[in-house]
Amino acid sequence: MHLYSENLALEVAQYYRNIVLGHGATPKVFTLVNGDGDQYLFFIDDLQMERAEEDQFLSYIIQEHDAVSYARGTLVIVDQAQQFIEFAVVDKDDAQAIVCSAELTRNLEDKPIGLSEFEKTLVKRNSIVFGHLYDPVKLSDEKIEDFASLWEEMKTKILHRSMAI
Template sequence: MHLFSENLAVEIATYYRNVALGHSVVPKVFTLVNGSGSQYLFFIDDLQMERADEDQFLAYIVQEHDAVSYSRGTLVIVEKNQQYIEFAVVDEDDSEAIVCSAELTRDMDDKPIGLSEFEKILVKRESIVFGHLYDPVKLSEEKIEDFESLWEEMKPKILHRTMGV
């Protein structure tokens, strides 16, 4: 597993802890890191796309930015009183991925008040719904132009920084 993937798992766990407990939100997040350590993070809901288009766009971004690892996270609601923040980190060169899960506790007003430690397990990459983003994607020229335009439009909202190794 690439060092960026391990670092990304720790970082995303901290990110979710901060936004859930500090800001009372649990966004659907996508982030990737390329070989030079540039990281891009954005909210998936900002895409406002159907799931199939969303997957194509994310695959396009992963490939266009030469990602060595990427992560996608979300809130999973089993029942009103049983909620989890879950994310997976997928590495380009590894058949296994890191999956992390932590239980979220809310108060009577539905405000997040507690988050357990993230438990980390390794799973086969193909078992993850979005574990296929490294697979080559065939897009029409029109779709590529749309995705390039969307990326440019999103740039002001995207967290971009260089990860330390």
């Protein structure tokens, strides 16, 4: 597993802890890191796309940035009393992925008040619903142009930093 993948797992866990407990929000998050250590992080809900198009877009930016690792996270609601924040970190060159899960506790007003430690588990990448984003995607020239334009517009508004050592 790439060093960036291990670091990404730690960072996404801390990111969720800060945003959930500090701001009360539990967004669907996506982040990728390329071989140069450039990291991009944004909220998936901001895309306002259907799931299939969303996956195409994410695959497009993974390929455009030659991502070595990506992570995707979300809130999982089993029932009102049992909620989890889960994310997976997928490495380009590894058949395994890191899946992390932490239990979220809310008060009577439905505000987050506690988040357990994230438990890490290694699973087969192809067992994850969104573990296929490295697979080549065939897009029309028009769709590529739309995605390129959207990505350029997004880049000015999302977290971009270098993880390079």
